[in-house]
Amino acid sequence: MDHREPGAVVAEGLRFGYPGREVLRGVDLRIGAGELVALVGLNGCGKSTFLRLAAGLLRPDGGRVLLDGEEVARLSRRGAARRVALLHQSAPPVPGLTVRQLVRQGRYAARGPLGMLRDGDDAVSARALADAGVADWAGRPVDALSGGERQRVRLAMALAQDTRTLLLDEPTTYLDLRHQLEVLQTVVRLRAERGLTVVMVVHDLNHAARFADRIVALRDGRVAADGKPADIVTPALLAEVLGVEGRVAPDDRGGWPVCYPDHPLEAARPLRNENHIH
Numbered sequence: 001m002d003h004r005e006p007g008a009v010v011a012e013g014l015r016f017g018y019p020g021r022e023v024l025r026g027v028d029l030r031i032g033a034g035e036l037v038a039l040v041g042l043n044g045c046g047k048s049t050f051l052r053l054a055a056g057l058l059r060p061d062g063g064r065v066l067l068d069g070e071e072v073a074r075l076s077r078r079g080a081a082r083r084v085a086l087l088h089q090s091a092p093p094v095p096g097l098t099v100r101q102l103v104r105q106g107r108y109a110a111r112g113p114l115g116m117l118r119d120g121d122d123a124v125s126a127r128a129l130a131d132a133g134v135a136d137w138a139g140r141p142v143d144a145l146s147g148g149e150r151q152r153v154r155l156a157m158a159l160a161q162d163t164r165t166l167l168l169d170e171p172t173t174y175l176d177l178r179h180q181l182e183v184l185q186t187v188v189r190l191r192a193e194r195g196l197t198v199v200m201v202v203h204d205l206n207h208a209a210r211f212a213d214r215i216v217a218l219r220d221g222r223v224a225a226d227g228k229p230a231d232i233v234t235p236a237l238l239a240e241v242l243g244v245e246g247r248v249a250p251d252d253r254g255g256w257p258v259c260y261p262d263h264p265l266e267a268a269r270p271l272r273n274e275n276h277i278h
């Protein structure tokens with residue numbers, strides 16, 4: 001795996017804290033170009049913080065993140081936004097702004113120095129609207145859409161950046177089951193068609209196990225487990241990383257592991273091995 005390839009994401013000894021709260025305590029992770037990785041862990045374990053560091057929106061306190069072999073913290077905002085797009089749960093939309101207008105904002109990094117739209121911008125925006133399944137709402141104000149509809153518009157906005165790397169922070173939040181599957185299948189398809197690298201935070205371990213090539217679990221500010229779903233989705237992962245007692249069995253058609261969570265544990269069980277539980 002060449003970690004200087006376009007699309008590769010590497011974290012080395014990554015540390016970050018908010019005032020009075022240490023969140024990441026040394027994350028080491030190497031994601032090759034074209035991988036589809038699910039990031040899992042308890043609420044507050046630092047998944048969104050990791051994505052924000054990888055997108056260059058936060059600066060590490062220690063260590064670094066490399067995109068295509070270049071240190072993100074040294075890139076300009078625009079330079080980072082040409083390499084990586086982040087879908088996150090952002091602030092409420094500007095009143096009256098239409099879906100088309102919002103999605104075109106995703107093109108800002110690709111524009112010239114005076115913010116001029118370039119040839120092809122409209123085509124890229126239109127393709128992003130179609131890929132996210134929101135083309136029919138292009139003329140509607142974003143603030144008049146439901147939570148689930150807005151979430152798909154956020155996906156379109158991230159796709160409009162047309163980057164090799166996509167970071168998706170809970171892309172299925174607010175979506176009904178059908179649209180959760182539709183978005184995840186779209187992500188899988190785009191990864192296959194365009195060779196995208198995708199890192200997505202998902203809370204549903206069954207979605208992670210079915211759609212991702214690899215699952216990375218964070219706990220206590222570090223990578224607690226990292227591997228193929230079939231290798232690492234076990235009752236131990238449920239107990240030690242997600243704080244749940246449960247069972248795991250292979251899907252009878254696809255073979256991927258399916259979790260049956262039974263009870264929350266009082267606290268996540270101590271890690272059996274300091275580094276990796278698989």
Ligand SMILES: Nc1ncnc2c1ncn2[C@@H]1O[C@H](COP(=O)(O)OP(=O)(O)OP(=O)(O)O)[C@@H](O)[C@H]1O
Pocket residue numbers: 018019021023041042043044045046047048049050
């Ligand atoms: N802007 C901030 N200022 C201070 N603390 C913050 C800030 N953003 C996040 N935190 C804290 O940092 C920790 C990690 O937050 P983060 O959002 O990265 O977690 P997460 O794993 O994405 O959680 P969730 O699953 O709930 O989305 C949490 O304890 C959170 O309260």
